[in-house]
């Protein structure tokens with residue numbers, strides 16, 4: 426599988442490149458970074474700190490290398506994510522996108538792309554988070570209408586979006602388990618003196634230090650509560666999952682794929 430990684434100097438791009446460089450089925454073709462960076466033109470292995478040179482460069486123009494690849498993995502910014510999507514569609518290349526922070530209109534463009542390319546979008550590529558999502562579905566189906574559901578997510582001080590993409594996916598899964606749409610029941614932050622409204626899902630985002638990622642969903646009852654939590658200690662679980670998604674997508678026909686398909690959880 427011939428792979429291009431965008432943002433290879435970023436936290437995720439670097440780890441994805443490192444994981445891909447060790448994978449026997451993957452040939453890294455190029456990295457793509459923003460123009461003007463001092464690492465453009467340098468060896469991808471040096472830029473992503475893989476411990477050895479890979480013999481391919483980081484370029485600043487995806488269009489110049491895209492025809493040589495089978496799959497692109499994008500964990501960058503929402504602006505770059507949209508550009509990568511357009512190029513992938515134009516050149517009919519499979520795309521794994523793990524970038525978060527897209528608007529509903531932008532997400533709709535990813536869905537549309539699935540009619541012409543193999544497309545996998547995952548706000549969270551950790552295996553355990555996706556198993557947690559299954560647990561959330563089970564609990565919400567059983568007690569969603571009785572419980573006060575609150576989501577607390579924690580990330581590092583540099584994260585650009587809030588609430589996290591993962592917590593939005595979790596909220597959607599729980600809302601659908603209750604036969605509702607998240608937009609109709611989500612409450613972001615909780616200020617003022619009004620009592621909690623039954624049937625809502627509360628969102629709370631904490632940003633501090635270098636916390637990689639924590640998500641806790643609280644199901645509050647009178648006199649007891651259930652908490653389901655995932656903590657990552659670093660970003661490697663997401664990078665491993667991203668590479669598994671890339672390998673999965675390499676021989677697929679155009680269509681919309683999810684990480685649940687990769688993990689056989691659907």
Ligand SMILES: NC(=O)C1=CN([C@@H]2O[C@H](COP(=O)(O)OP(=O)(O)OC[C@H]3O[C@@H](n4cnc5c(N)ncnc54)[C@H](OP(=O)(O)O)[C@@H]3O)[C@@H](O)[C@H]2O)C=CC1
Nearest residue numbers: 432434435436437458459500501523524525548549550663
């Ligand atoms: N799906 C999942 O499981 C996960 C998703 N994420 C998401 O992935 C995204 C990236 O996160 P993270 O790695 O922490 O962020 P970083 O800020 O560390 O990395 C983003 C990278 O994108 C690069 N970039 C910015 N603009 C461009 C451009 N025009 N062309 C090419 N590259 C560009 C930056 O380059 P430079 O360094 O030169 O500025 C940077 O290296 C976020 O949306 C985050 O929420 C994160 C973890 C897990």
Ligand SMILES: O=C(O)C1=N[C@H](C(=O)O)C[C@H](O)C1
Nearest residue numbers: 525548549584589590591638
């Ligand atoms: O920015 C991060 O770090 C992460 N972003 C994703 C998100 O927004 O949910 C996934 C994970 O939580 C790490």
